[in-house]
Amino acid sequence: MDTLPLPDDSTAAAPPTPDQLRELYSLMTAVRHLDISAVAWQRQGIIPGYAPELGQEAAQVGSGYAVDTSRDFVFPTYREMGVARAMGVNMVEYMSTHKATWHGGLYDPMKSRLAPIQAVVAGSVLHAVGWAHGQTLDGSDGVALTYFGDGASSQGDVHEAMNFAAVMKAPVVFFIQNNGWAISVPTERQVAGGCVAGRAAGYGMPALQVDGNDVVAVLDATRHAFAHCRAGNGPVVIEAMTYRRGPHSTSDNPGRYRSLDEERDGAGEDPLRRFRERLLSEGLADEPFFAQAQASAATQAEDIRAGLEALGPRPGSEMFDLVFQETTPVLQSQAASWREESEHV
Amino acid sequence: MAEISFPLPDLGEGLIEATVLEWLVSPGDQVERNQPLVEVETTKSAVELPSPQAGKVVRIHGGPGDRINVGEPLIVFEVPDNTAGIVGTVPKEEAPKRRVRLSAVLDED
C-alpha cells in the first residue's frame, strides 16, 4: 500500500501552479458557501432535502480538479457537489436533484462527463469499470473516476468492481471518501481492518491513502493515479481520509449518535482554513484575494438560489417519454389517460 | 411543535458555573448543530458553546453578565412534532379535493 510507481509522463503529476492553487481555493470557498446555503434553503422550504458535504471540500475539489473533461468520465454518488462544481457542471442543473425536480439531476452527463447522481450506495462503481474497459477496447486513453464512501465499501458490488478492474487492468480510479460515518455507523464499526485502501492489496492494485483535508495532497494523488491508469497500468485505489462534519442529510440529527466533543476530535482541521493559512504563509494569496473569493462564492450561491427558485416542475409527460428510446403502446395509452384524468403540473 | 431545552453543559475541570458574555443567536433564529450559540466566561477562560441541535431558537436564558450554573437551562429550541426520516418530508394531511363527480343509475337487479 501507499506505493505507486511514478508516472511515465512526469508533467501529468507536476505540482500545481500558484494560479491553480488560488483557483482551488476559490472553488473550495464556492463549494463551502453553496453547501451551507443549501442547508439554509432546506430550512426555508426552497428545497425538500439535501446531503451536506461540509468538511469534504478538499477531497472533492482536489479530486474533481484532476479530471480532464475532454476524455475522462466521473461516477458520483449523491454527495459529490464539490466534484461537480470543480468539473464545471451547471450547478442549478446539479442541485435540481435536491429540489426533487429530477432524480439524476438535469445536467447532461455526456457533455459534463459526470454520470447522473446515484442514490444507491456503490451503485455506479461497476459502471466505472465497464466504461473504463470500453476505453481499453477502443484504444482510448480516458480514465474512469468513481466515488464512494466508507459505508458503500461494505457492498459486494465494490469488491466485484475492484476484482474486475484489476483482472482487466481497467483504467479506473476508485476514490473513497472515508468521512468517518455512514449515517450513524462509524468507520470502525463498518470497515474491518480499519481502512478501505488496505483492500487494494488483495486485488493486486496500488493504493494511496491521503489526507483528505489537504487539497493539494488530494490533487497530487489523483493526478498520479490518473497518470498510472492512462499509462495502461490498471486501476488504483485512493482513500481520502476526511470527516462528515454535518448531518447525513438535512433531516438527520447527529446528536442521536455522536457528541459534539466526538465531532470536534474527529473532524480535525478545517480543510478550508488550513488551505487559507498555507496560501498566506507561502505568500500566494492575501486578504483581498480571500475577500474576493468569498464575495464571488456568495454571488454564485445567490445565482444558484435564484435559478432553483425559478425552476418549475418538469412536465409530467416526461414520466412517459423518458422511459424508453422506443415507447410502447401501453405507455402511450397510459400517458393519454393521465392527460385526461389528472390535473397537471 | 414541541420544545426541547438544553442546559449549560459540564465545562470540565470541575467548573460549576459560567458567566454569559454575549449571545450569538436570538430567539427566532434558525441555527445549525455546531453553530456557535453563546460566549461564556468561566474562572478559567472564555469559550464559545456550539449548538447541540439544529432548530429554531425559542428562548435564551441569561443576559450578558448573568451567571448560569451547570445543568441550568441555557437555550430552548422549537422542533417539529414529526421528524422526517433520513430523506424526504412528512406528508401534509390535506382535506381531500375532487373535480370528478359520480353519476349512476343504480338498478338493483
Added chain:
Amino acid sequence: MSNSILEGETAGFRQTESAAGNVTVVMSMQQALNRALDEVLAENPKAVIFGEDCGRLGGVFRITDGLQSKHGENRVFDTPLAESGILGMSVGLAMAGFHPIPEVQFDGFAYPAINQIVCQIARMNYRSRGTLPMPITLRVPSFGGIRAPEHHGESLEALFAHVPGLKVVSPSNPHEAYHLLKYAATRPDPVIFMEPKSRYWQKGDVDAADGGSPEGAKVQREGRHLTLVAWGAMVARCLQVAELAAEDGIDIEVLDLRWLKPIDADALVASVRKTRRAVVVHEAPLTSGLGAEVAQLITQGCFDTLKAPVERVTGFDVPYPSGDLEDEYIPNIDRILFGIQRVLEYRRG
C-alpha cells in the same frame, strides 16, 4: 439526548375505553410498530433485530427507537452497509434457531438483496424438506409519497408475491400495523412486511387487546354499490374517496387486502358478490401488478354477478418519479373516481 418513542409511552398516549371494555390508545404507526417490536423482543428471546442504523440511531424512521438500549446490543444491532449481507446473514441466523427481524432501510435497497431473498430465504424450507424453516420477518419501509430521492419510493409487492416461498403483508393504519407485525414476527415462514412510509406519522386508535383475526383481508368500510380493493397507504385514500362518493349517492365498500400473499380470495369474492362492482387501486405500476391478480380472483369468483369488468387504478409503467411529479404518479382521488365512474357506467353489449 433521546426522544425515544418508548419514553413517549409514559408521557401518556391518550387512552379511551370502548363499549366492550377494551382500552384503545392513540398512537402513530411509527409508535405502533415500535411497540410491537418491543413486545416481540420481550416475548421471544430468539428474536433479533438488525440492519443499517437500527441500533443506536433507532432506524431512520425511528421504528426501532430505544430498543437497543432496552434489550441490549445482542438483540438489536447495526450491520455494515450491505443489504445482501443483511439478508444472507438472516438465513444463517434462522438456521441457528433465531427469528431474524432484519430491516432494509428503504424499498429500493431491497434490490441489492434480491438474490438472497429469492434464491435463499424463499427456498430453504423447501430445499431442506422442511427441516430448515426460515422464520424471517423482513421489514421494508415501502411505497411513495414523501418526496424522497430515487429508490426511496418503490412498490415491490408484485415482485415479492411472485416468489414461491414468501408471504407478503402491508398494514394500512396504526392498529393494523401493531397487530400484523406482532403476528408476522411470530410466523415460522418468511414474511415481507411492507410499511407504508407515507403513513408513519398518521395517528390512530390502537386496541392492543383486540386485533381480530390477523389473517386475510379486512373490510375497513362497508358499502353496497362498489368495492374498492387496496392495501398500504392507498387504503386511506380509498376511504377518502368513499366519503366523497357518498356525497354522490354511491355507497362504497373499502376492502383492505392486508395480506398480498396469500391473497384472501374468499373476502374478495364475498365483498364483490355483494357490491357486484370492483376497482382495485395500487401505487405500483399497472403491468403485471397485483391488481391483475386481484381482478382475476374476483372475476373467477364473481363472473356471473359482476356488473362490469374489474377496473385497475394504479401507478404508471414508469420508474417512480422525483418529488415534483409524484402526485402525478400515485393514484389520486380524481383518477380513482374516474375508475369508479367507468365501472358504474358500464353496460353489457
